[in-house]
Amino acid sequence: MTSPARTARAVITTMRPRQWTKNVLVLAAPLAAGVVWTRGTILDVVGTFIAFTLAASAIYLLNDVIDAEADRKHPRKRTRPVAAGLLAAPTALFCSGMCVGLGVGIGYVIAPRLAATLGIYVVLQITYALWLKRQAVIDLAIVASGFLLRAIAGGVAVDVPLSQWFLLVASFGSLFMVAGKRYSELRSIGAAAGTRKTLEAYSESYLRFVWSLAAAITITAYSLWAFEITSAGDVNWQAVSIAPFVIGLLRYAVDVDRGLAGEPEEAVLRDPILQIIGVTWLVVFAIGVYSS
Template sequence: MSSLARTAYAVLRTTRPRQWTKNVLVIAAPLAAGVVWDGSTILAVLGTFVAFTLAASSIYLFNDVIDAEDDRRHPRKRLRPVAAGQLTPAVAIFASAVCAGLALSLGWLIDPDLAATLAVYVVIQVLYALWLKEQPVIDLSIVAAGFLLRAIAGGVAVDVPLSQWFLLVASFGSLFMVAGKRYSELRSVGAAARTRRTLEVYSESYLRFVWSLAAAITITAYSLWAFEISDGSGINWQAVSIAPFVMGLLRYAVDVDRGLAGEPEEAVLRDPVLQIIGLLWLTIFAIGVYSS
């Protein structure tokens, strides 16, 4: 393999392709709003997915340069290309800038408001990498905001209104995943996880309280939302969807409690039962939205 190919492969690894699945959240708002999936809508959502993938990749590249020293003391993160010396910081920063530029340009072509959403995401994530990740509670909020902005971006791209219930479910659902991620990190690698400075402050009981509280609020908000968007005639499919939604959260919480949800996307991908529950929920919810 040539030097250029090795560098390109190292850049690709640093962008963490497995985590690109998070960007599927851009479909959430259009789906919840029951938009018509014509050609222009599909292109806008796909473009938003690509734009957010580029924006997130930019942050991963930047973050790995900032965190290189800490990553070298971590049992898994020490294998990341920058920490392992396979990718120079200069190349990583250049690739980060290119990805950010492409993300904002694509976002602008789709909708200027989408470009603004992407810009907010990039700015707060850069601030997180430089400073905010060391601030307890703030760090949880910033990472959760990254998930929330993905959900908002899809709505912005196709110009659909975002209900208060949608925002509540997306916000606290994101906090549930982030607090569960931190809890799993603390459980799974113990002292080694304390290369993340906020984990020197958090205790298992505190993080358990946060993800339990976030899960409870998410379920409550989703249930209220499900009854609100029902048209009151025929089968209330939105209400029926509450059951698989709660089952999915409880199933995912099993991995959180066992310390196996340090990477949310991996926890979902390795659990076929959770995937089936998720597909069942999505099917029932979509029937409710599009049949009303």
Template sequence: MSSPVRTAYAIARTTRPRQWTKNVLVVAAPLAAGVEWNRGTILAVVGSFFAFTLAASSIYLLNDAIDAEDDRRHPRKRLRPVAAGELGTRTAVLASVVCAVLAMSLGWLVDRDLAMTLAVYLVIQILYVVWLKEQPVIDLSIVAAGFLLRAIAGGVAVDVPLSQWFLLVASFGSLFMVAGKRYSELRSVGSGAGTRRTLEVYSESYLRFVWSLAAAITITAYSLWAFEISDGSGINWQAVSIAPFVMGLLRYAVDVDHGLAGEPEEAVLRDPVLQIIGLAWLVVFAVGVYSS
């Protein structure tokens, strides 16, 4: 392959296509609100997905350029293109800028509020990459905010109100995943590997406390939300959806407890039972929302 082709391939790998699945969260708010899936709504949600994919890719490129030295000490991250010397640092930064500009442009075309959401995401994630990832607790909050902003983005793109329960479930569900991710990292590489400075501060018991607390609040908030949005007639499908929701969270917690959730999207993709539970929850919840 020619050098430009190798560079393009290295850039594509650095954007972490497997993690694009996180951006499906933009569907959450429109689904929860029971919007009519017409052409305009679909275009707005799809546009939000690609805009967030570009924004996240920008951050991944910048992060790998800055963290190249630390990544070389990690058993898996050392294979990333920048750390492995397949992609130059300056090229990665330039590609990051291009992705950020494209993300903001697409976000603006879809909706101005979406563009503002993307701007907030980019600013806090850049601060995280440059400095805040070394600050215990704050690093967990910022990564969780990235998940939350994805969920918010879908709502602002189609102009639907975001309920307090939706925001609580999204916030603490995100914190549960992030704390589980850090717990898995600590279990797999240890605190002294030098791959992430906050791992030298966190203990397994502390991170277990965080993800357990976040899971409890997520389940409580979801349960209260499910009963609130029910219209009280016929089968309460929202209440029924609590069962697969809790089962899915507990199934994912098994991976967290065994230190296998360092990459949340991979933990989900390699667990067909979790996927079936997730699909069951989605069907039951959608029936409840669209039949009321």
């Protein structure tokens, strides 16, 4: 019989703590809008991070139950607790339901619209896990929507308007990351492994086209947005921020091109230069926003 401590460790592992870094995207809209960081605003953003972490963890738990058989054929995913037999499917499903309830509940306390955003995320991801992940192109859009909804959630939580440029950058930036993820998967394990059905429908050249196109639109939208924002000082810091933004995308694209971006958060965490570029961009952009 599995001990409670071992089961708890298996549940936490299945909740993918390393991927919780994605939920930092809830900071994007408040930072872009230049919100005043009062105690209430900080609590709302932290609460949104926790709520999205719970909602995403619920999907990971559910997905691992659904994909257990396929995961056993994958060189890395076969060690996941459900696939390896370390976590029973009923336990994983129970914990998934608990996470959804807690996440949406926290979202509702912060703002009813945030609860609705979380609900949309959960419904889309469940539909993806059960059906849409086998539909070529649609699977890219659904996974990208997960990143986009995180960015939207931060704006909804603190009640700031989301500009068209912000939504364009977030949308196509998300597509860039997802297409790069699929490209890396195709290069590392190939379509014949049978671990992801849609990989059979993609070629390396097609996915390269998608992530190149998404990167081009992201950079264009970001540049237009940066020049549209006026700065109170002599220096247009938003325009200056274009340089580290583009360099950061190009640096990340190196990992994509080498097939090393199958897990975007891992690609970022193992590259200190990319992290420095990211912090530089964030500082320059923040100076522009808060000085305008």
